[in-house]
Amino acid sequence: MEITEVKRLEAKALKIRKMTIDAIGYLGVGHIGGALSVVEILTLLYEKHMDVSPTDPRKTVRDKLVMSKGHAGPALYSVLANKGFFPEEWLHTLNAGGTRLPSHCDMNRTPGVDMSTGSLGQGISAAIGIALANRLDGIDKKVYLIIGDGESNEGQIWEGAMAAAHFKLNHLIAFTDYNKMQIDGYVHEIMNVEDLNAKWNAFGWFVQRVNGHDFEDMNMAVERAKKEPYRPSMIILDTIKGKGAFFAERNLANHNMNVSYETAQEACKLLDHPTNRIK
Amino acid sequence: MNQLEMRAVYAQTLIELAEKDDRIVLLEADLMKASGTPVFMNRFPERTFNVGVAEANMIGVAAGLSAGGKIPFADTFGCFASRRAYDQFFISANYARLNVKLTGTDPGISAAYNGGTHMPFEDMGIMRNIPELVVFEPGDPVSLKALVIRCALHQGCTYMRLHRKQAEKIYTDNESFELGKGKVLKDGNDVTLIAVGVIAVAEALKAGKILARNGISAAVIDMHTVKPLDTELVLEYAKKTGAILTCENHQIINGLGSAVAETLSENYPVVMKRAGIYDEFGEVGTQEYLQKRFGMTAKNYVVNVEKLLKKKK
Numbered sequence: 001m002e003i004t005e006v007k008r009l010e011a012k013a014l015k016i017r018k019m020t021i022d023a024i025g026y027l028g029v030g031h032i033g034g035a036l037s038v039v040e041i042l043t044l045l046y047e048k049h050m051d052v053s054p055t056d057p058r059k060t061v062r063d064k065l066v067m068s069k070g071h072a073g074p075a076l077y078s079v080l081a082n083k084g085f086f087p088e089e090w091l092h093t094l095n096a097g098g099t100r101l102p103s104h105c106d107m108n109r110t111p112g113v114d115m116s117t118g119s120l121g122q123g124i125s126a127a128i129g130i131a132l133a134n135r136l137d138g139i140d141k142k143v144y145l146i147i148g149d150g151e152s153n154e155g156q157i158w159e160g161a162m163a164a165a166h167f168k169l170n171h172l173i174a175f176t177d178y179n180k181m182q183i184d185g186y187v188h189e190i191m192n193v194e195d196l197n198a199k200w201n202a203f204g205w206f207v208q209r210v211n212g213h214d215f216e217d218m219n220m221a222v223e224r225a226k227k228e229p230y231r232p233s234m235i236i237l238d239t240i241k242g243k244g245a246f247f248a249e250r251n252l253a254n255h256n257m258n259v260s261y262e263t264a265q266e267a268c269k270l271l272d273h274p275t276n277r278i279k
Numbered sequence: 280m281n282q283l284e285m286r287a288v289y290a291q292t293l294i295e296l297a298e299k300d301d302r303i304v305l306l307e308a309d310l311m312k313a314s315g316t317p318v319f320m321n322r323f324p325e326r327t328f329n330v331g332v333a334e335a336n337m338i339g340v341a342a343g344l345s346a347g348g349k350i351p352f353a354d355t356f357g358c359f360a361s362r363r364a365y366d367q368f369f370i371s372a373n374y375a376r377l378n379v380k381l382t383g384t385d386p387g388i389s390a391a392y393n394g395g396t397h398m399p400f401e402d403m404g405i406m407r408n409i410p411e412l413v414v415f416e417p418g419d420p421v422s423l424k425a426l427v428i429r430c431a432l433h434q435g436c437t438y439m440r441l442h443r444k445q446a447e448k449i450y451t452d453n454e455s456f457e458l459g460k461g462k463v464l465k466d467g468n469d470v471t472l473i474a475v476g477v478i479a480v481a482e483a484l485k486a487g488k489i490l491a492r493n494g495i496s497a498a499v500i501d502m503h504t505v506k507p508l509d510t511e512l513v514l515e516y517a518k519k520t521g522a523i524l525t526c527e528n529h530q531i532i533n534g535l536g537s538a539v540a541e542t543l544s545e546n547y548p549v550v551m552k553r554a555g556i557y558d559e560f561g562e563v564g565t566q567e568y569l570q571k572r573f574g575m576t577a578k579n580y581v582v583n584v585e586k587l588l589k590k591k592k
Binding site: 060066106107108114115116117118119121122124125126127128129130131132133134136137155156159160162163166167 | 304325326328330331333335336337338339340341342343344345346347348349351366367370371374375376
């Protein structure tokens with residue numbers, strides 16, 4: 001990837017991170033930790049890889065993304081708004097009564113959301129179904145899937161892991177947002193998911209592990225996954241929960257936390273300062 | 280031929296649907312042989328997905344296929360379709376407003392030798408709680424075929440209870456059916472038996488004949504769709520006969536009896552009684568034994584009607 005392209009994506013991610021912090025801050029509470037850890041991967045996919053159309057969000061032939069960790073909706077909404085699926089002003093309606101942007105992703109409310117999620121573990125099965133439907137219809141498009149590390153405690157993830165490999169769904173490219181924290185504490189203390197590489201490998205997936213905040217690393221992994229001829233792909237992203245928001249980053253309480261609008265705005269300002277830029 | 284194997288009719292109907300509509304796909308969770316659907320797989324191998332013993336994943340994959348424009352039918356034993364994979368069906372299929380056709384086989388005591396672990400007495404009830412879901416249980420092979428076709432045409436999720444064994448035909452082949460519209464099998468003036476499913480409908484019809492011999496004019500209704508309930512028909516017969524017995528191969532809590540009671544108590548209360556399983560777990564036995572054990576017999580329905588009629592006076 002050209003250095004200019006990396007810079008473009010970094011600038012985009014900075015904007016989306018700020019939009020996400022702003023939206024949650026405006027509401028005063030939200031799933032900020034797990035939203036901020038997926039900003040870079042969402043930016044990379046929607047800005048560089050996915051064939052989607054903001055003017056025709058439901059076109060039949062398109063790439064799709066299933067946000068299985070549905071509580072990361074606010075990050076996805078920022079990406080979609082930025083891309084023009086709906087006005088950026090909508091972000092300030094997050095979780096308001098009658099909103100089109102609920103805390104958890106809803107395909108019937110939000111233009112550009114491809115699957116309703118929120119009950120953890122279920123997105124992998126839906127992504128498999130979408131990939132199978134594409135295969136039946138000869139649609140040569142990718143299905144991207146983002147699951148959480150805590151979510152990987154769910155049995156359904158491993159039912160899906162078995163099935164996707166069995167059905168040889170090489171068009172399914174999944175990511176684990178490995179931010180090492182779940183609601184009640186560190187993943188390794190609450191319910192250890194390691195060895196993730198070995199597990200997905202053993203289930204028959206093509207496994208890669210990269211820094212989930214580094215565009216060059218992630219892009220190479222996605223390019224390799226796209227070329228995989230038989231196996232579904234799992235790209236494990238080492239990420240930081242709450243990345244970039246000073247009040248949330250690495251804070252064990254950041255899964256769903258209160259934040260005042262002033263604090264959120266302060267966090268956004270800090271991100272603008274060149275010495276605080278996310279590397 | 281008056282008896283047909285219900286699962287064979289189910290599979291054959293799916294094949295006929297799939298021949299006309301390439302969006303029809305079938306999902307299984309290692310109970311294909313029990314559901315009688317290997318014939319579908321042989322005809323449409325590329326449209327059959329067996330996910331192994333993983334019901335939650337099966338329903339999630341069905342939801343994904345629906346999101347991809349397909350019309351997925353998924354079947355497994357009713358206990359697994361409902362209890363085990365309820366959240367997947369609730370969220371990934373129904374909440375997402377997709378189009379998943381779920382079939383739970385072996386309703387109630389028809390699970391016979393598989394016993395209490397495999398006897399869904401509550402599936403209709405928990406499914407009835409899902410908003411917008413259509414819940415139905417065909418009472419014979421003719422209505423099964425017609426209602427499966429209706430269900431494929433319906434835009435939205437459905438849950439069908441399928442008695443997969445032999446069942447007597449109670450309709451002629453050209454009879455037409457609609458989801459949400461009950462069928463009056465026998466008219467009457469003194470009492471109405473509202474039944475659902477193969478066993479209860481057959482026993483209710485027998486009870487109707489016994490009652491006729493005893494000088495009681497009983498109407499018998501096949502209420503194949505429990506949700507949405509045909510409230511118009513329920514109220515019509517409440518007004519006409521003034522007494523109602525509901526008959527079902529299901530818990531009396533939250534099944535057909537509850538649905539009818541809700542309608543009556545809010546609109547036109549008449550004396551009524553729910554015949555079904557009285558808050559008990561299942562157990563093993565022959566179907567004959569279990570019918571007697573749980574009161575799913577014409578004789579028990581007659582006893583209940585006689586008690587009801589005393590209250591009516």
